Amino acid sequence: MDAAYLSEWANLLLRWLHLIAGVAWIGTSFYFIGLDNQLDKPADGNPRVAGEQWSIHGGGFYHKQKYLVAPERLPEKLHWFKWEAYWTWISGFSLFVLIYWGQASTYLVDPAVLDMPAWVAVLISAAMLAGGWVAYDQVCRSKIGENEALLGAIGAAALAVVAFVACHVFGGRGAFLQVGAMTGTIMVANVAMVIMPGQRKMVAAMGKGEAPDPKYGRWGKQRSVHNTYLTLPVLFIMISPHYPMTYQSRWNWVVLLAVGLAGALVRQYFVLRQKGRNAAWLPAGAAAVVALLIWTGAPERPSGTAEAPPFAEVQAIVAARCVSCHAARPTQEGFAAPPKGVMMETPQQVRRWAASMRQQVQTEAMPPGNLTEITAEERAKLLAWVAAGAPAD
Ligand code: HEC
Structure with a gap:
């Protein structure tokens, strides 16, 4: 293991x-x-008692008393x-x-x-x-x-x-x-x-x-x-x-x-x-x-008129920037399994995660610490592709 x-x-x-x-x-x-x-004045007027509460819970009646500083004698079990x-x-x-x-x-x-x-x-x-x-x-x-x-x-x-x-x-x-x-x-x-x-x-x-x-x-x-x-x-x-x-x-x-x-x-x-x-x-x-x-x-709409890139380009970006972790067998050190089960190796997988990819890529949460050094331009391309409905061409 x-x-x-x-x-x-x-x-x-x-x-x-x-x-x-x-x-x-x-x-x-x-x-x-x-x-x-929620303490009330004690009914029995005990001067040592600061307040008390009656309650009912789980089918039982409870009577709690809070002492001013402490009771006269230390109880046996506290x-x-x-x-x-x-x-x-x-x-x-x-x-x-x-x-x-x-x-x-x-x-x-x-x-x-x-x-x-x-x-x-x-x-x-x-x-x-x-x-x-x-x-x-x-x-x-x-x-x-x-x-x-x-x-x-x-x-x-x-x-x-x-x-x-x-x-x-x-x-x-x-x-x-x-x-x-x-x-x-x-x-x-x-x-x-x-x-x-x-x-x-x-x-x-x-x-x-x-x-x-x-x-x-x-x-x-x-x-x-x-x-x-x-x-x-x-x-x-x-x-x-x-x-x-x-x-x-x-x-x-x-x-x-x-x-x-x-x-x-x-x-x-x-x-x-x-x-x-x-x-x-x-x-x-x-x-x-x-x-x-x-x-x-609220995130600003991506500026410019980034056109959705061809799917092959999206796949290339994902392969370069995401797959070291998001693969059945991650190559990134410290990762034994794809984080959160997200794998993006095949075209189907890339499209399946398109919606959550938008959130992660837009906020720059992914890649974490930008370990894989994705560029702003690549982010814009991924987002434009998702915005266009994640087409497979
Ligand atoms: C260095 C490893 C690493 C790289 C590279 C990486 N991720 Fe992640 N990813 C993670 C980890 C770790 C999580 C789980 C985060 C958590 O604990 O919530 C995650 C979670 C996700 C999730 C699921 C988020 C959720 O909670 O629903 C998506 C989607 C995702 N990443 C997309 C991407 C995309 C897209 C890229 C490439 C641009 C990418 N990741 C690159 C490590 C990585």
């Missing part, structure tokens, strides 16, 4: 794990944020939530390494953006991953961290800078995933480096019969709230590789910002709704942002 084949399986299995762990993590995270937002987050990161980081670092010359470097050796790209990527967390964490721990509005403004500005830099250093797809991985790393590090240690200190204090310091609760809550606003944009980024019109657009870094804004607005709507307020302008605002994205991102 060759390495590229095994790597495809590793890719698939890690992705599966990443999805499962991510669903579990986001599910519990959304659940607890929602619970927090359920922690952390492995969902950790496994999401472990699987996600492994995937990122496998795809974006392992095949950096395909997925991270785009010579049209910035020409650099693969190892330099990997170094920059790693430095950004670590640096993003350190910078974010330091700002949160500083005086600024006490002012949520200021913190939010700085966060948005930082996102703009990071998106701009990533999109001017890496190819579009790599840039998007870089920003997604940085955000995801911050979210998991919030759990591992702030929320968990704080909770451990609280529990340890109670174990010694002392009152836990409420600041740990506050800090943990702050990071947990940040995570909730980051969730939707990160999910968008994670599915964006399927849609080159997002990451390949000229203003791709603005797309990242817009998606960050739209995702946070939608999340805010749900948070407010849970608190009994109906701020319909929030999803409307998110829809407006997305509409603006769709409108401004």
